[in-house]
Amino acid sequence: MADKMHIKLTVNGTEEEFLAEPRELLIYTLRERLNITGPHIGCETSHCGACTVTIDGKSVKSCTMFAVQASGKDITTIEGLGTPDALHPLQEAFKEHHGLQCGYCTPGMITRAAKLLEENPNPTEEDVRFGIAGNLCRCTGYQNIVKSILAAAATMNADASSSSDAIGQTKVEAAE
Amino acid sequence: MKDDVQSSDDRRASLKGLGSSRKRVEDARFTQGKGNYVDDIKLDGMLFGDFVRTPYAHARIKSIKTEEALKVPGVLAVLTAADLEPLGLHWMPTLAGDKQMVLADGKVLYQGQEVAFVVATDRYAAADGIEAVEVDYEELPVITDPFEALKTDVVLREDLEPGADGAHGPRKHPNHIFTWEAGEKETTEQVIDAAEVVAEEMVYYHRVHPCPLETCGCVASMDKVNGKLTLYGTFQAPHAIRTVVSLISGIEEHNIRVVSPDIGGGFGNKVGAYPGYVCSVVASIVTGKPVKWIEDRMDNLMTTAFARDYWMKGKISATKEGKITGLWCHTTADHGGFDACADPTKFPAGFMNICTGSYDIPTAYLAVDGVYTNKAPGGVAYRCSFRVTEAAYFIERMIEVLAIELNMDAAELRRINFIKKEQFPYNSALGWEYDSGDYHTAWDKALNAVGYDDLRKEQAQRLEDFKAGKTRKLLGIGLSHFTEIVGAGPVKNCDILGLGMFDSCEIRIHPTGSAIARLGTISQGQGHATTFAQILASEIGLPADSITVEEGDTDTAPYGLGTYGSRSTPVAGAATAMAGRKIRAKAQMIAAFLLEVHDDDVEFDVDRFVVKGAPEKFKTMKEIAFAAYNQAIPGIEPGLEAVSYYDPPNMTYPFGAYICVMELDVDTGEHEIRQFYALDDCGTRINPMIIEGQVHGGVTEALAIAMGQEIAYDELGNVKTGTLMDFFLPTAWETPHYTTDHTVTPSPHHPIGAKGVGESPNVGGVPAFSNAVHDAFRPFGLRHAHMPHDHWRVWKIANDLGLHS
Structure with a gap:
């Protein structure tokens, strides 16, 4: 097992900081580590887009990006698009x-x-x-x-x- | 009161009952990322289980070494068949009367079969553990062709006594599963032998997969203190799963709670019981912790629940004028390594005997032989009611081939053979009683809508231009008129594992006039929480917005057989209406008491009971609800609740007319769908918006199947289409715009006349797309080419017909 990496990123305006293995996928970070379960896993090969999030202004399939690659970046998921009182x-x-x-x-x-x-x-x-x-x-x-x-x-x-x-x-x- | 001045039409509209395009109540959570799917479930201390799977399609297992895997950090246990055997859980019964290995017991029968179950703290550790399990295989000859399977000496299922009967009667060969017959063999063969015109064809409906966007999975949680097992999972039939788990585990049924949370599409994939469920339960019992198992996409495509794989040899006979006289079909059904088809017990080939379709065919015969091969088990109804898709494709291809034989227009051939409106209820030659239909009206409406005659003229001109070298594109007009058979089904002949296929609804009216209804079904995107509330709103006069619908928790919902085969509206929808009527009957007595008149002197009016002849004297359902909890009424118990278990007297028979206009590039094999028109008759329409959405989705699944989707194997039994790179799912870019239309022919036996619609577009869509391809090449002598009609295969058709020289 490789040494854990220090990762710092912003999700829906909240800064998150944690240690993770370099192989940890961003979708796993979001769903399992941060409990952001809006993005889903459908194929794990970048085909279906169920895991789509926005990273620094680009649409990204988070099932094929390592969390460490997202370090320092600004991520928006469905949870960050609207609120129950002010839907997108x-x-x-x-x-x-x-x-x-x-x-x-x-x-x-x-x-x-x-x-x-x-x-x-x-x-x-x-x-x-x-x-x-x-x-x-x-x-x-x-x-x-x-x-x-x-x-x-x-x-x-x-x-x-x-x-x-x-x-x-x-x-x-x-x-x- | 404002209410008093509202017309009954206004009051009816405010209920948002039957016929309202009510917006979906499910959407708030889904659009905000707050759905609760099985992989969203997290329990304290939850572990993750995953499978070691065989890379070989047929092999003997010489040894499984787990020591190294157990040393991997995070790995807690590795289960093999040897561990399950003492519990009697290394095999499990299938829905088709066969049995299936939970974990490989001595050998494997298809690529991807489950060999060992690694339980770890998370999915990364489980993956590491899988890598460290060492399995020694000895390869065996692989049989992927069902015809070869019936000739070879290679015995796939060594666990079965070679000469012994199977669950559905005698077996002719060690790799044979059953023969199932319907109709009159001798008479049909005589009719066909003596006929003026006979068309013969082998029609293959290739192996495909439902491939919902969410794969299958579960979380098993054994509470050893209280002896209770909770099993969350992607179950299309949660109650049946509870019974199955109880039967195979020995845990009493009251100590098992099965919950289907939100389900990310099912399409038949989530009907069956899979090894992952059993292993998760065992792992939870062994470790004392909750265990989650979630398939990845390859696991899903390679192992859980394929569909179709039917080789249908057909003969159809007619007079010179085109009146059909007989239909004969012999089907060789490739069931894979275990017979795990999801069909009612007495129907090992499902409702394949609906293969006379929409036509008045006096004599018919069908035989189906089920065969084992080294492919994955399954045989589920992929957006289909038990092999109706296969039956509809078969007859709609046979009609086209007969039209070629007769040199007739295929639309006209259909028209002169349709069952006439006045013939309903119609008894088909293969044993069904069609409830209602008006095929001619639907057909004429469809042909007019697309401008059929003009299309044929344009097609003739295109052909001339093609021959003159002015274009390389052909025009195909794909016709399809389908009749479905859905709503399984009457308990007298429909059961699964002995459980009658009724369904249920329980309603509680709250004192302030809102309500909760619970059903035995489970939505997977169909919008049950929206539409079943609409049925109730019309029946009990409370607004749909005040009615919560819940499904999927066996501790709270009444027993039902679940959602598949378009059975929710025909069966549970009927139960809902009937339960609503029980509520209304009691409400009538309460209203009469409050109004101080006799029960018979009040009548129901949209949302209230009024005194006959005195409409100003009334009690609204809301008032009646409160009275039910507040008044001491002589002879009437307090409260306002009802439950209905509905055993349908018959199936329902939705139908439709679909037309596809397609351009085909002869040199590239590419297609462009210029127009797709879908007319559906599903009887009474509950929510037109949802019906239309179902049709769009179902036709798109049909597009995928007809034009590219397949589960393909090579000769070694390797799955060649195990990822979404190879398994075709259309994108928005490849999907055409659809035009939907309808006629309404209510079911005479359903309480509200509804028939079910979710699967019609897949049943009718596949022949429409496929017939369009065939129609384009008909002038060059094409009779039949197997699906899928991907670019290469269409190019091949053109090439074989000499169109490239």
Whole structure:
């Protein structure tokens, strides 16, 4: 067994400091060490995206990153996106448009979608489908996920500009 | 009161009952990362168990050395068959009447089979321990072909007496499991021999896997002080699991509590009982600590519950005009190393005898031979009601092949053979009584919706352009009309391990007019907490938002057989309605007492009982609920509760018409789905939003199966598709946009007329995709090509037809 590494990272605004083996995967750190169980394990090969978190502004699959690689970095999980009293627009939209069923892919999917909308606040349906292609869902067939993300984009744009949300709305309708 | 001025329509709408696209109550926790899946469960001192698995598909085990593993830091125990044998737990019964090794007992029968169970403080230590277990194998000849299995001298199951009967009658060969027959063999063969037109084909439905995003797992916790075992796990049938655990462990059933927490998709994968469950229980008893076992993705794809793997040889006969006269089918079913199919006991080939489909076929015969091979056991219904997917694919391919033989349009051939609306209830040649249907209306609606005639014209033009060298893309129009058989099922002929396949609901109305309902089923994403509350809201007149639905804890929920085979709505949904009616019957007596009239002088009106002819005199259900706990009513017990155990009189028969329009690139084999139209008739619609979501998801699983997904083996029995790199799950990018539609033909025997819908899209979707591929190549002489139609195989079709020269 290798010597333990000293790791310091920030998760959802809270600084965490601990010793861990170099082989400890970040998803394990989050789920087992820090009790942050929103991110899930689906494949352990980077294919399904159930473990998606945001690290220093990038979507990352935490099942294939060592905790030590995340040392010094700033991590956001689904738990850091909204609060029960102030949900993220994506959390609202997924419920409103039936963008989830079993819920297992949902934390990773919403975390990814939040990053996508940061990068591209006004995506087309095609942009969304391409942008979430790293996150698998076995239940929904994606149609309502795409609809939810487009709807959230429209809401966020409307909130941002307080002006017309006609563009986003048109896209939601087109996706229906 | 504001309530008094509301119209009954407004009051009905505020209940969010049947027909409401009510938003899901489950979503708050799932969207905030607060689901509670089995791997989220943490108990004090919990250990982690994991398996040493065989790399060989068929081998004798000469020795297992565990000493080094026990020296690994964190490893506490290593269990082998020798440790389980004194407890009688080295083998366990399967759902199909066979038995299965819990840990390898002398030999292994498929790659990935469980050999030893390493128990450690965490999963890293368990992985280290696995590496240190030394197993000496002697390789044996591997049989992966079921036809070869029936000829070879290689005996896979040495534990079985060669000449002895199996659970389903005589066995013809040491590797043979059963023969199951339905219909009239002699008459059918006579009809087919004498027919004007006969089409014959071998249709293979390849081996696939349900592959829910969450794998299988459990946490076993034996409390030695109180003698109680708690088992949390990904169980689609928690109550049946409790009974099975009791039977095989000897722990009395009242001392076992089984809990299914949130389940991350099931699709049939989580119906069976797996060695991981048994080993976790034993490990918890041995160590005195809770033990968690969670599959990784490779374990999941390689060992727990494959689906399909049916070789279906068919003959279908017709008159020259296209009226079908007979259907014959012989299926060779590859069951792998153990017969662990999840089917009702009397149906070792499930409901494969629904293979006459939507058609009025006067004579039919089906025989199925189950065979052992060196592949993983399972044979679960992957988003399917017990082999209905196989049956629907078979008949929908046979229809297409017959259309080629007759030189007829396949839509027209279907139309002239559909069972007519007035023929329901319809008795099929293979023994089922179809409850209701209106296939012609659905079919015409579907063909009109896609503009079928214009599509055929466009296709003819495309063909000309192709021949003229103007395009390299062909157009395929994939048709499918399916009839399902779901809601297993009547206790008179449906049981699993002797447990009748009824289901249940228990309701408690609280004094202030809210309620809790508990059911014997368990949601895995279907949204039961949302929809069952809707059924109740309509039945008892309390808002769905005031009704909590709970499932999955055997200490609190009434006994039921669980959720699979689209049985929740047909069976537990019926129990819910019936329990609601018991509540309403008592509420009527309370209302009459409060209104000082005779019981018969009040009637139910949405959310209240009113005095007949005097609608201003009423008591709301909310008022009645309080009265049930507050009034001393002569002759009526206090409280307002009910329980119903529902034994369905028949299955339900949802149906649908699906059409897929697909472009196929002849040179690359790539496909593009231009249009997919899905019309479903699931009887009464409880929540249209959820139905639509189920259809989207089910069609996407069908897309995966038809166009690329498979569990493939090489000749040594190596699984070639054991990770998501190789096992195809479509992304959002590869998934098309779907158009959904519906007709409504209620089930005449279901209390609310509902039929179930979750699996229809998989049943109907696979033939629609596959038929589109076949249809594109039909002008060049293609009759049948096996799935999956991945790019290489489609390219191969084109190449074999000489389209590349």
